Amino acid sequence: MTTLLEMRAITKTFPGVKALDRVSFAVEEGEIHALVGENGAGKSTLMKVLSGVHAHGTYEGEIVYAGEAARFAGIRDSEAKGIIIIHQELALVPLLSIAENLFLGNERARRGVIDWQGTYLRTEELLRKVGLREAPQTRVGALGVGKQQLVEIAKALAKEVRLLILDEPTAALSEADSQVLLDLILELKTQGVTSIMISHKLNEVRRVADTITILRDGATVATRDAAHAEVSEDQIVRDMVGRDMADRYPRRERRAGEVLLEVSDWTVAHPEDAGRLVVRDIGFSIRRGEVVGIAGLMGAGRTELAMSLFGESHGRKISGEARIGGVPADLSTVRRAIDAGLAYVTEDRKEYGLILDDTVARNVTLANLHGVARRGVVSEQEETAVAERYRSAMNIRTPHVFQKVLNLSGGNQQKVVLSKWLFAGPDVLILDEPTRGIDVGAKFEIYTIINELSAEGKGVLMISSEMPELLGMCDRILVMNEGRFVGELSAGEASQERIMSLIVTH
Amino acid sequence: MSDTTTRPDDTTTQVDEPRHGRGWTSYIGHHLCDYGLLFALIAIILFFQIMTDGTLLRAGNITNLVLQNSYIIIMALGMLIVIVGGNIDLSVGSVMGFVGALAAVMIVEMQIPVIVTMLVCLLAGTLIGAAQGYWVAYWSIPSFIVTLAGMLVFRGASLWLLEGQSVGPFPGEFQLLSTGFVPDLFGVGRPNVTALVVGAVGVGAIFYLGLHTRQRNREYGIEDEPTALFWVRNLLVAGAVMFLIWKLAAFRGLPNVLLTMGVLTVAYAFLTERTTLGRRVYALGGNSKAAKLSGIATERLTFLTFVNMGFLAALAGLIFAARLNTATPKAGFALELDVIAAVFIGGASMSGGVGRIVGAVVGAFIMGVMNNGMSIMGIGIDYQQVIKGLVLLAAVIFDVYNRQKQS
Numbered sequence: 001m002t003t004l005l006e007m008r009a010i011t012k013t014f015p016g017v018k019a020l021d022r023v024s025f026a027v028e029e030g031e032i033h034a035l036v037g038e039n040g041a042g043k044s045t046l047m048k049v050l051s052g053v054h055a056h057g058t059y060e061g062e063i064v065y066a067g068e069a070a071r072f073a074g075i076r077d078s079e080a081k082g083i084i085i086i087h088q089e090l091a092l093v094p095l096l097s098i099a100e101n102l103f104l105g106n107e108r109a110r111r112g113v114i115d116w117q118g119t120y121l122r123t124e125e126l127l128r129k130v131g132l133r134e135a136p137q138t139r140v141g142a143l144g145v146g147k148q149q150l151v152e153i154a155k156a157l158a159k160e161v162r163l164l165i166l167d168e169p170t171a172a173l174s175e176a177d178s179q180v181l182l183d184l185i186l187e188l189k190t191q192g193v194t195s196i197m198i199s200h201k202l203n204e205v206r207r208v209a210d211t212i213t214i215l216r217d218g219a220t221v222a223t224r225d226a227a228h229a230e231v232s233e234d235q236i237v238r239d240m241v242g243r244d245m246a247d248r249y250p251r252r253e254r255r256a257g258e259v260l261l262e263v264s265d266w267t268v269a270h271p272e273d274a275g276r277l278v279v280r281d282i283g284f285s286i287r288r289g290e291v292v293g294i295a296g297l298m299g300a301g302r303t304e305l306a307m308s309l310f311g312e313s314h315g316r317k318i319s320g321e322a323r324i325g326g327v328p329a330d331l332s333t334v335r336r337a338i339d340a341g342l343a344y345v346t347e348d349r350k351e352y353g354l355i356l357d358d359t360v361a362r363n364v365t366l367a368n369l370h371g372v373a374r375r376g377v378v379s380e381q382e383e384t385a386v387a388e389r390y391r392s393a394m395n396i397r398t399p400h401v402f403q404k405v406l407n408l409s410g411g412n413q414q415k416v417v418l419s420k421w422l423f424a425g426p427d428v429l430i431l432d433e434p435t436r437g438i439d440v441g442a443k444f445e446i447y448t449i450i451n452e453l454s455a456e457g458k459g460v461l462m463i464s465s466e467m468p469e470l471l472g473m474c475d476r477i478l479v480m481n482e483g484r485f486v487g488e489l490s491a492g493e494a495s496q497e498r499i500m501s502l503i504v505t506h
Numbered sequence: 507m508s509d510t511t512t513r514p515d516d517t518t519t520q521v522d523e524p525r526h527g528r529g530w531t532s533y534i535g536h537h538l539c540d541y542g543l544l545f546a547l548i549a550i551i552l553f554f555q556i557m558t559d560g561t562l563l564r565a566g567n568i569t570n571l572v573l574q575n576s577y578i579i580i581m582a583l584g585m586l587i588v589i590v591g592g593n594i595d596l597s598v599g600s601v602m603g604f605v606g607a608l609a610a611v612m613i614v615e616m617q618i619p620v621i622v623t624m625l626v627c628l629l630a631g632t633l634i635g636a637a638q639g640y641w642v643a644y645w646s647i648p649s650f651i652v653t654l655a656g657m658l659v660f661r662g663a664s665l666w667l668l669e670g671q672s673v674g675p676f677p678g679e680f681q682l683l684s685t686g687f688v689p690d691l692f693g694v695g696r697p698n699v700t701a702l703v704v705g706a707v708g709v710g711a712i713f714y715l716g717l718h719t720r721q722r723n724r725e726y727g728i729e730d731e732p733t734a735l736f737w738v739r740n741l742l743v744a745g746a747v748m749f750l751i752w753k754l755a756a757f758r759g760l761p762n763v764l765l766t767m768g769v770l771t772v773a774y775a776f777l778t779e780r781t782t783l784g785r786r787v788y789a790l791g792g793n794s795k796a797a798k799l800s801g802i803a804t805e806r807l808t809f810l811t812f813v814n815m816g817f818l819a820a821l822a823g824l825i826f827a828a829r830l831n832t833a834t835p836k837a838g839f840a841l842e843l844d845v846i847a848a849v850f851i852g853g854a855s856m857s858g859g860v861g862r863i864v865g866a867v868v869g870a871f872i873m874g875v876m877n878n879g880m881s882i883m884g885i886g887i888d889y890q891q892v893i894k895g896l897v898l899l900a901a902v903i904f905d906v907y908n909r910q911k912q913s
Contacts, residue, residue: 313799335801344799352799355792357859366789367800369782376781381726420800 003064004029004163004194005050010061012045012054019045021218022061027163027211031227032185032195034205037215038240038439043198046215047165051085052078066162082162086152088171094141098151099123101140102158126154130184146177153184164188164195170204171437174297174465182208200439202233214239241440249472250444252451254491256475257288259326260459261342261428266320268301268308274317278304280483282320286428286459291450293474294463295499301483302463303347306430310344311337324427338367343426345417347433347463353417354405361387361401363416367424390419395445411442418449428459435469447473467496479503542904543853543868550872554879561882562875565757568750573684573829575874576763577602577822579867581845582852583774584811584818586866589849590778591811592791592858593642593649596842597634597656598819600664603838605631605823607664610673610833613680620680628820634660635816636809643808657842665835674832684828688760697752698759705751708768709744716740763825770818775863787811791858847894848873851901872897 005027012020020042027033035043048054050063052072063070065081072078075085092101099119108115108122123136132150134143140151149169156164166185170178178201185195185208199205205212210227213220214236222239224231237248268279278301286292294302307314309322311334322329329340337344346352354363364387365372372382387401394415398408405416414434421429431450435443450460450473464470470477477494479487479502487502554562561567581598588595605627612623638656642649692699716736723730730736754760778784789797790804798804827833852869854861873894880890 310799311801333801333803334799335803338801346799351793352795355789355796355859357792358788362785362789366797366802369785373782376783378780378782378785379722381722381728384728385726424801 002029003027004066006064007046007050008062008064010046010049010059010063012049012059019218020049020059023215023218023220025213025220026223027194027196030189030192030194031210032189032197032208034209034212034226035196035198035215036200036202036205036212036236036240037221038441041215041240041439042218043215044167045218047085047167047196047198050078051075051083051165079159082160083165084156084159084161084163085165086149086156086167086169088168090145090148090152092140092148092151092155095139097137097139098127098134098143098154099136101151102126102155104155106159122158123154126157129157130154131180144177145172146174146180149173149177149181150184153181153188161193164193166195166197168198168200170199170201174299176297178204200437202236205236206231206233212236216240237440248440248444248468250448250451252291252454254289254475256290257457259285259287260324261286261461262323262326263309264321264323266305266309266322267318268304268315269317271315278315278483279308282483282485284478284485286461288457288459289454290476291454291460291462291474293470293477294461294480295467295470295477295503296480297465297503300480300503302480303432304483305480306344306432306461306463309337310334310342310430313344338424338426341425341427342430343367343421343424343428344430345421345432345434347436349410349413349417353420354413356406357404359402360391360396360398360405360408360416363405364390364401364419364423367420371423371425386423387419390423394419394449409442411438411445414438414442414446415449418446422453426458428461429453430461430463432463433465434462435464435466443469467499470494470499471496542908543851543865543872546901547868547872547875550875550879554875554882558879558882562879563753565753567878567882568753569757569761571874571878572761572764572767574878575870576684576767577826577829578841578844578848578874579767579870580770580818580822580825581815581841582848582866582870583770583863584815585845585849586852586854586861586863587774587778587787588649588811588815589846589854589856590791590858590861591787591808592794593808593811594846595638595649595653595656595812595815596846597638597653597660598815598822598845599838599841599843600657600660601631601634601816601819601838602823602826602841603833603835604634604660604664604667605820606827606833606837607667607673607835609680609824609827610676611667613676614673620677623680624683624824627824628817631820631823632813632817635813635819638816639809639812642812643805649812661839664833664837668833668835670835672832672834674830676828676831681828681831682762684763684825686762687758688762688765690759697755699755701751701755701760704760704765705748705755708751709747712740712744712747766821766825771863771867778863788859791860793859844873845870847898851898853905855905869901872901 003026005025007023007025009022009024010020011018011022023042023046025046035046037043045054049059052074055073056071065083070078070081093104096104102123103119108118120136127134127136130150130153132147132154134147140148143151153164169181173181182204185197189195197205197209206226210225211223212226212231213223215221216239224235262285264283266279266282267277270276270278282305284292294305296302304314308318309331312318312332313334322331324340324342331337331340331342350356355366361383365383369378372379372386384401390396391398391401396408396412396415396419398412405413408416434450435446438446450462454460462470462474471491471494475491477489477491477499478485479489479499481503489498489502551562581602585595585598608630609623609627612618612626613620634656638652641647641652688700690698690700692703720730720736731739754764778787786797786802786807789800789802790807794804823838826837830837848870849861849866850856850869851872852861852865852867854865876894876897877890880893
């Protein structure tokens with residue numbers, strides 16, 4: 001095997017920070033090379049250096065690609081050499097068709113007039129390659145995220161890709177879609193495409209990667225050969241965090257009190273299609289001090305269940321009964337749900353959880369402005385004091401509470417969202433994917449917070465797509481599929497296999 | 507909490523500098539947007555003061571400036587809230603004209619008492635705002651379209667009401683709304699002692715409130731604006747206010763309109779910056795989905811911003827009609843653009859969630875002083891338009907540039 005890419009002693013500084021410190025990174029022709037590390041470790045910066053987003057001259061060190069020195073001034077230069085990067089946030093235009101997206105900026109045209117015939121033929125060929133059975137004219141917005149990801153790869157293939165860079169390709173995908181995508185990456189490998197894959201999901205890394213490079217604090221920590229020897233997840237985690245993580249989940253004393261929330265016969269119809277039920281006859285209860293998990297694939301109706309409970313924020317024709325502390329609760333608006341003692345931490349904090357342009361302090365008090373106001377007049381001093389209290393209790397890393405949350409890292413943003421809901425004083429917290437897109441260290445902190453909440457006697461309903469997380473954190477796990485609960489497992493009897501088999505057999 | 511993660515976080519958090527514990531030059535640096543606007547106004551005033559050989563700041567002209575811009579400022583208060591809430595209202599010029607026409611028809615043609623007419627007109631404006639807000643808030647129809655329709659409808663409605671004619675003149679008591687002056691309660695006349703007292707009370711209030719806030723901040727251990735800067739800024743503002751009041755007192759006293767405007771400005775500044783209601787409007791404009799999921803009744807709030815806008819447009823319509831002493835079908839034509847421009851010059855963001863009442867008022871004065879100054883200089887209307895357009899663009903570019911530099 002020959003070396004396709006070699007990055008030597010790359011150093012990249014931003015004002016005040018050394019993002020990359022003499023990083024060396026080599027990729028062999030035809031391999032799948034995984035790049036792992038915590039958020040902020042420098043993975044994305046390294047890939048931006050490689051693809052020319054950070055142009056030659058703005059960094060130190062050298063890049064040798066396909067045997068010659070590479071000095072890319074921009075992303076066009078690297079694309080011309082067959083280096084294609086697929087970002088975490090997909091770069092597709094939802095209102096355009098698949099074919100139009102594939103050749104966007106690269107149109108098949110003669111003197112400015114688009115050759116639709118050729119475009120469609122070539123699109124069909126590319127879609128066959130990625131195993132996507134859709135017509136070239138289909139609007140991209142009509143596809144699910146999994147299929148959109150395949151379109152992105154087809155788009156890369158349309159550009160004659162030689163080195164494919166995937167940044168967290170499965171972050172937004174369900175288990176099944178992830179499998180399809182990983183299979184495709186393996187398939188491309190047999191066709192000679194080299195891939196670099198950035199991922200947080202270590203089981204996936206272990207499945208596809210030939211080599212694993214671990215970055216920490218802007219430096220290469222280790223490069224491990226996974227093709228010939230087994231590399232354990234614990235080994236990778238140790239490399240990532242620079243220490244042994246004896247336990248990825250903090251311990252908690254488990255004791256359940258009286259029933260806090262009781263839901264029965266909860267049924268919700270799709271917001272646009274009243275005939276389709278997204279949640280059917282759900283019943284469950286949460287006790288004081290309990291952490292209850294909901295497992296399921298994407299689209300199982302977990303978020304729909306949570307949001308419909310929280311002020312009927314999703315769906316229509318909602319029926320069923322919710323009792324809090326034994327009395328029927330009115331959850332018809334978000335305000336009423338909050339007043340009844342419910343809080344919902346969304347899975348999409350940027351879209352639904354935070355006002356990014358506002359300060360940490362203002363975000364923290366948003367759901368309970370009356371808590372810092374007298375007769376409708378907000379006391380900024382009181383607000384600042386409250387925010388400071390949560391900053392130290394939650395260990396939110398920000399220079400001051402007047403920082404815009406936009407400038408915080410994912411983990412710290414999540415702590416701001418949690419602070420907001422804790423300040424609203426709920427009895428029951430619904431946490432929807434509370435650790436999505438957060439690095440290992442911050443995850444541990446979030447878990448610790450969840451345990452503290454349970455110790456204070458709050459009830460926690462935790463929705464997660466990461467099964468190890470549910471297994472490590474929950475007292476009970478409810479398994480959901482196609483809008484129904486298909487089983488309940490206690491902490492003792494639950495395992496990934498049992499959860500999966502419950503999902504598959506129903 | 508565990509100390510397992512003491513490594514540097516995302517690079518972005520590192521770049522930002524703390525806002526506290528620094529000298530006042532760095533404080534100004536971080537608040538350049540806030541101060542920049544004020545400096546711009548001062549610079550423009552000085553420029554025209556020189557170019558017009560001192561005519562700009564003559565007592566009579568200051569009174570004139572206030573009267574000329576009062577209705578724009580009053581509408582800018584409402585427009586700021588609408589824009590901060592993430593919408594826009596293109597109909598205010600037409601609504602203003604319509605309300606003026608309604609007042610003229612009721613008072614001049616139907617001989618209805620002035621007070622009754624005024625109440626009916628304010629109610630009409632409020633209802634118009636409610637009607638438009640209803641579609642925007644509860645049907646999610648883009649405000650641009652709803653109010654564009656409103657603009658056409660009420661332009662036509664005023665034509666219909668007035669039957670294409672100008673209707674006037676108004677009785678004296680109605681004119682007082684705009685051209686009246688607060689009488690001197692102390693009986694001196696000139697200088698007008700009432701005006702001076704109001705000015706002194708205002709300045710006193712500025713210092714009292716400023717010091718009170720600083721005191722509270724200290725109690726909570728929050729670092730504040732550097733002391734030197736606090737005094738310099740407030741003394742400048744106080745000086746400007748007293749200068750203005752002195753000029754007005756030497757002329758005919760405090761215009762009724764200035765009093766109305768001043769009270770409204772303070773009330774709306776308080777409403778937007780200190781109350782839970784105001785906070786919610788900012789949250790709504792910043793991210794309506796997150797606001798909604800935080801228990802904020804986003805629809806009702808959007809609705810209310812339009813109701814408020816309608817009310818203020820009606821008030822502006824009355825003042826405008828009283829000032830011209832006649833209602834014409836052309837009244838308020840294209841005025842919505844001046845109002846919107848004032849709000850954006852004042853630092854509001856098109857996407858919502860950002861902007862301040864003080865900014866909008868200063869923005870309106872920047873436009874007003876330029877209009878007035880250029881007219882005195884005898885610059886043609888053609889050049890005036892071009893210059894105003896460029897100033898609007900420059901203000902917004904400055905704002906965007908600053909924001910990019912910050913992040």
